[in-house]
Amino acid sequence: xxxxxxxxxxxxxxxxxxxxxxxxxxxxGSQSFFWYRQYSGKSPELIMSIYxxxxxxxxxxxxxxxxxxxxxxxxxxDSQPSDSATYLCAVNNFNKFxxxxxxxLNVKP
Amino acid sequence: GAVVSQHPSxxxxxxxxxxxxxxxxxxxxxxxxFWYRQxxxxxxxxxxxxxxxxxxxxxQGVEKDKxxxxxxxxxxxxxxxxxxxxxxxxxxxxxxxxxGYTFGSGTRLTVV
Numbered sequence: 001x002x003x004x005x006x007x008x009x010x011x012x013x014x015x016x017x018x019x020x021x022x023x024x025x026x027x028x029g030s031q032s033f034f035w036y037r038q039y040s041g042k043s044p045e046l047i048m049s050i051y052x053x054x055x056x057x058x059x060x061x062x063x064x065x066x067x068x069x070x071x072x073x074x075x076x077x078d079s080q081p082s083d084s085a086t087y088l089c090a091v092n093n094f095n096k097f098x099x100x101x102x103x104x105l106n107v108k109p
Numbered sequence: 110g111a112v113v114s115q116h117p118s119x120x121x122x123x124x125x126x127x128x129x130x131x132x133x134x135x136x137x138x139x140x141x142x143f144w145y146r147q148x149x150x151x152x153x154x155x156x157x158x159x160x161x162x163x164x165x166x167x168x169q170g171v172e173k174d175k176x177x178x179x180x181x182x183x184x185x186x187x188x189x190x191x192x193x194x195x196x197x198x199x200x201x202x203x204x205x206x207x208x209g210y211t212f213g214s215g216t217r218l219t220v221v
Binding site for chain 2: 046049090102
C-alpha cells in the first residue's frame, strides 16, 4: 500500500471554477501535510501546509485536513489557466516526507 | 524569503563518470537537507537525509557508495553520483527543513 494516494487525473475544470484535489494517507501518526504545485520540468513549489484538523485558507487556496478519515484536500477557487500543473500531496512523519504521485490539473480558458 | 539554490540546473555526462550537484542555502543555515529523485511522470522519492557535520542517512534501496552526500557546512550540501549510468538519469532535487521544506530548483541529469 502506498503511503500517499492521489488520483493521477487529469482533472479538467473551466476557468473561474473551483478545482478540488484529494489525497489520502495510510499512516495515522502523520503529523503535517503539504500541497505542492509542480510545473513540467520544474521543481515543486510549496503552496500550503496544514497541521490540524479543519480548513486553512490562503488567498484562492483552501487546504482541508481530516485526520480521522486520513484525508487531505486542496480547493482552488477561481481557477486560472496558470494553475494548470501537477499538484503533489506530501505527508510528513517524523521528518520523513512521503509524496503522492500527483494530480494533473488542466484549467481550460 | 529564504532560498535554496541548486546547481547545475542540468547536466549531461558520459556513462561511468561522476557528477556533483550542489545545494546552497542562501541567507539561512540549513542543518538538515533532504535529497530526492524524480523519474519522469513519477513522484518524488526521498533518497537521503543529510545533517550538517554527520553522515547522511540513506533510504532503503539507495546505494550510499554510489550517491555520496556531503554536508560539511551549514550552507552547502552536495550529492555526487559516482560512476553514473543511464538508469541514473533523473531529476534530482534538494530540500531544506528550515525553509518550510521548500525545494531547490532541481538538477536534470542525463547520462549517455
